Amino acid sequence: NAGVTQTPKFQVLKTGQSMTLQCAQDMNHNSMYWYRQDPGMGLRLIYYSASEGTTDKGEVPNGYNVSRLNKREFSLRLESAAPSQTSVYFCASSPGSAPSYEQYFGPGTRLTVT
Amino acid sequence: EDKVVQSPLSLVVHEGDTVTLNCSYEVTNFRSLLWYKQEKKAPTFLFMLTSSGIEKKSGRLSSILDKKELSSILNITATQTGDSAIYLCAVNSGSEKLVFGKGTKLTVNP
Numbered sequence: 001n002a003g004v005t006q007t008p009k010f011q012v013l014k015t016g017q018s019m020t021l022q023c024a025q026d027m028n029h030n031s032m033y034w035y036r037q038d039p040g041m042g043l044r045l046i047y048y049s050a051s052e053g054t055t056d057k058g059e060v061p062n063g064y065n066v067s068r069l070n071k072r073e074f075s076l077r078l079e080s081a082a083p084s085q086t087s088v089y090f091c092a093s094s095p096g097s098a099p100s101y102e103q104y105f106g107p108g109t110r111l112t113v114t
Numbered sequence: 115e116d117k118v119v120q121s122p123l124s125l126v127v128h129e130g131d132t133v134t135l136n137c138s139y140e141v142t143n144f145r146s147l148l149w150y151k152q153e154k155k156a157p158t159f160l161f162m163l164t165s166s167g168i169e170k171k172s173g174r175l176s177s178i179l180d181k182k183e184l185s186s187i188l189n190i191t192a193t194q195t196g197d198s199a200i201y202l203c204a205v206n207s208g209s210e211k212l213v214f215g216k217g218t219k220l221t222v223n224p
Binding site for chain 1: 123145146148155156157158159162202204206210211212214215216217
């Protein structure tokens with residue numbers, strides 16, 4: 001089992017460029033999540049998908065779009081990157097069953113926007 | 115709005131010390147509280163707590179929940195340099211989401 005995988009691991013973009021971060025899980029989990037982590041800010045939820053075919057905004061969705069391609073895959077797209085989007089991005093998945101909703105995290109993507 | 119507050123934000127100790135990390139929460143419909151450890155990369159799961167007063171233990175780490183005080187503590191005894199990490203607290207309030215605190219950065223010096 002690979003768990004949660006993310007690509008790429010590192011990316012440098014120029015302001016205005018677009019890119020898609022890919023995430024896949026092989027644990028047959030229902031729920032998937034995208035977070036960003038900035039120094040001193042903890043993990044902030046960008047978007048999540050409670051099940052295949054549904055997506056919802058989290059705390060900081062502006063500037064991002066997501067696609068739940070199937071049960072395994074959940075991608076995050078930056079349409080026009082801005083320096084404020086420089087961050088480490090984590091994808092996570094969860095069985096989505098009460099009461100724990102324990103989440104399993106991918107290794108992260110370090111994105112720099114210049 | 116659901117909120118999770120961790121304290122202290124950072125802590126520096128010497129190997130062998132015992133540390134206590136705090137997590138307090140304000141959520142509309144508490145279901146569970148989770149602790150994660152984050153070293154260089156992804157957070158890894160430590161404990162999940164749902165009931166007050168029941169201690170969860172794993173080696174030198176232990177945690178307990180106090181629903182009356184809306185808080186939890188994470189204790190680490192006989193700290194080692196390998197315990198240096200960011201410790202994250204998260205709360206589930208009945209949806210598929212977790213609300214995370216900002217984390218406590220623990221540094222253990224030899």
